[in-house]
Amino acid sequence: MDLAAALEFATTHHRSVLSTIRRNGRPQLSNVTHGVADGTLRISITADRAKYHNLVREPWAALHVTDENFGRWAVVEGPVELTAIAADPHDEAVEALVAYYRDLSGEHPDWDDYRAAMVRDRRVLARIRPDHAYGQLG
Numbered sequence: 001m002d003l004a005a006a007l008e009f010a011t012t013h014h015r016s017v018l019s020t021i022r023r024n025g026r027p028q029l030s031n032v033t034h035g036v037a038d039g040t041l042r043i044s045i046t047a048d049r050a051k052y053h054n055l056v057r058e059p060w061a062a063l064h065v066t067d068e069n070f071g072r073w074a075v076v077e078g079p080v081e082l083t084a085i086a087a088d089p090h091d092e093a094v095e096a097l098v099a100y101y102r103d104l105s106g107e108h109p110d111w112d113d114y115r116a117a118m119v120r121d122r123r124v125l126a127r128i129r130p131d132h133a134y135g136q137l138g
Helices: 003-012 050-057 092-105 111-120
Strands: 015-021 027-037 040-046 060-066 073-082 123-128 132-136
Touching: 003 027, 003 060, 003 073, 003 132, 015 050, 027 050, 027 060, 027 092, 040 050, 040 092, 050 073, 050 123, 060 123, 092 111, 092 123, 111 123
Parallel strands: none
Antiparallel strands: 015 027, 015 060, 027 040, 040 123, 060 073, 073 123, 073 132
C-alpha cells in the first residue's frame, strides 16, 4: 500500500488502535484517537500507562486505522518521538498538545482548564513518523 494513501485515510478516520512492543516482545494494544499533521501521526498519551513505558523503551509503533464498517483499513508503522511530560501549562509539551487538540476538535471552551489537565494527567504527545503501510482501502 502506498504510504501517502494510508496517511490520507488516517487524516479522515481518527479512531485507531495503537500497537507498541512490551518488554517480553509481545504487542500491547490500545484504542486511541489520532491526528495527522505534516505526514506525522500524533497521539496524546499519559506517562503512567504501559504504552508510554513501551515507547520509551522501544520507540516504534504501528497504528491500525479503520472505517466505521471495518471494510477499509490501513496500518501505518514507524519510529516514535515523544515530547517531554507536560509539567507546566505553558511548556513546549502542552503547546504541542494544544496544537493536537485544535487540529482534531477546534477551539477548546476553556484553554486554561485544558492546559491544567494536561499537566495534571502528565500528558505526552507521541509522534509516529511513518515509514511503512499496508492495508485494504479498495
